[in-house]
Amino acid sequence: MPVDVGRVRAAVRFDVATREAEVSATMSFTSGDREGRPVFDLRQDVDEAFFDGRPLPPEALRYRSTGAGDEARVRAVDLVCDPGSRHELVLRYRLGLPQATGAVPVAWAPSGDGVTFDLWMSDLEPGRYLEMWFPANLCHDELALELDIEVNGSDRPHTVLANGAVRQSAPGRTFEVRYPPSYTSLSPMLVLAPSDEVVTAQGDATCAGRPLRVGVAALRGAGADVAGALADTQAWLGYFGNRYGPWAHGDRFTAVLWAPGRGMEYDGATTSSPEALEHEIFHSWFGRGVKPASAGDGWMDEAMATWATASRRAGAGRFGSEELGLDQAPVELRPPHPWSRHTPREAYGDGARLLAGVAHMAGGPDRLRNALAAWHRAYAGRHASTSDLCRHLSQWCGQDLGPWWRRYVDGLAEPA
Ligand SMILES: [Zn+2]
Incomplete structure (x- = not known):
């Protein structure tokens, strides 16, 4: 039974x-509107559990199949809860390698005096949001996340980079991170690293007429040009604000630069290689400004980001506009199962190809950029679905895009 998670509070001692x-x-959490076993997820082995103050054997929290494949499994509490009842689940465990494809473990310094930790989420595999590390709901649900982080066993100061408020009660050692209650499991960014391994640059940007504080940090190993990345970031924030509308994430933007291969968007933040930075910043408008209504709707923002930025996965190049008939091979961009939790890789190239077809039908790339700006205006700070996008773009094209969605989003060969 799906539940409404109100708050997740976790203390982590490294x-x-x-x-x-x-x-x-x-x-x-508050249980749903009918009797049932509460669903949540956590991709770690649990040592100890308490439900409403009473001990619960960890076996009572085992994974359950959702029918959407083993990777999309969830956990359920093996207790039947009354409709609308409030509960508290306490879990104790040690952070291991998250049980999800492509996850990366906590990195302990070989010298024995430091730790590097990145939530390092991904849309591409199920179970790669907050649930990798902490108990959480699926990504449709807003939850207040509070993380208390402590680094012990070393005198070496550490730094936390996050898109939440960070307070240090013992500088370099303990961090209280409070994320806005509008966040969902795909919103929070957190990177912990030894302070002497982090290079930072700060600046200001003007985004849709409002001032924005911009912070860019790089792990030394990334070999990134932090000052150059800051200048690029300031320029992109200004451009995206002018073109797609007001910033939806408070008064800050934070980027952490990694070596190539890493790139992930968060609300008003990113962890990214320098090459992927423009793509990831764009996601603060589309993907984390307008959020997907469910994980299966994640294809929309990858299609948009590929079409509108210099993404290396864009076959047709930035701002493509090309006629797309209903005679090409069908492509599935939105997995059909309601419990599916991944974005297919085709969302980038084939998604951008679909948008190039939409741009052609709308009257050119400039018209599609206007349509994206209107989409952001209508849904910023909220969640939108695949059918919402079909409706929105159909209006801009003056024709029903249903047949295109059926063939190039749902992957269905036959007309309805
Ligand atoms: Zn992306």
Whole structure:
């Protein structure tokens, strides 16, 4: 039974001497509108559990099949809850490699005096949002996340980079990170690293007429030009603000630069290689400004980002406009199962090809950029679905895009 998660509070203690990270997490939730076993997810082995203050054997939280494939499994509490009742689940565990494809473990410094940790989420595989590390709901649900982080067993100061408010009660050692309650499991960015391995640059940008504080940080190993990346970031924030509308993420933007291969968008933030930076910043408008209504709707923002930025996966190039008939091979961009939780790789290239076809039908790329700006105006700070986008773009094209969605989003060969 799906539930409404209100708050997730977790204390994480990294001990760099013993190379262990212990977590005590509390998930507060309200059960759904009928009797049932509450669904959540956590891709870690649980040592100890308490439900409403009573001990619960970890076996009572085992994974369940959703019918959308093993990777899209969830956990359910093996207790039947009354409709609308409020509960608290407390979990204690040690952070291991998250049980999800492509996940990366906590990185302990070989010298034994430091730790590097990145939430490092992904849309491409199920279970790669907050649930990798902490108990959470699926990405449709807004939840207040509070992380208390402590680094023990070393005198070396550490730094936390996050898109939430960070308070240090013991500088370089303990961090209280509070994320806005509008965040969902795909919103929070967090990078923890030894302070001497982080290079930072700060500046200002003007985004749709409002001032924005911009912070760019790089891990030394990334070999990135931080000052150059800051200048690019300021320019892109200004351009996207002018073209697609007001910033939806408070008064800050934060980027953490990694070596090539890493690129992920968060609300008003990114962890990215320098090459992917423009693509990831664009996502603060589309993907994390307008959020997907469910994980299966994630194809929309990859299609848009590929079409509108210099993405290396864009076959047709930026701002393509090309006639697209209903005679090409069908492509599935939105997985059909309601519990599916991944964005197919085709969302980039084939998604951008679909948008190039839409641009052609709308009267050119400039018209499609106007349509995207209107989409952002209508849905910024909210969630939107695949059918919402079909409706919106159909209006801009003056024709029903249903047949194109059926063939190039749902992957269905036969007309309805
Ligand atoms: Zn992307």
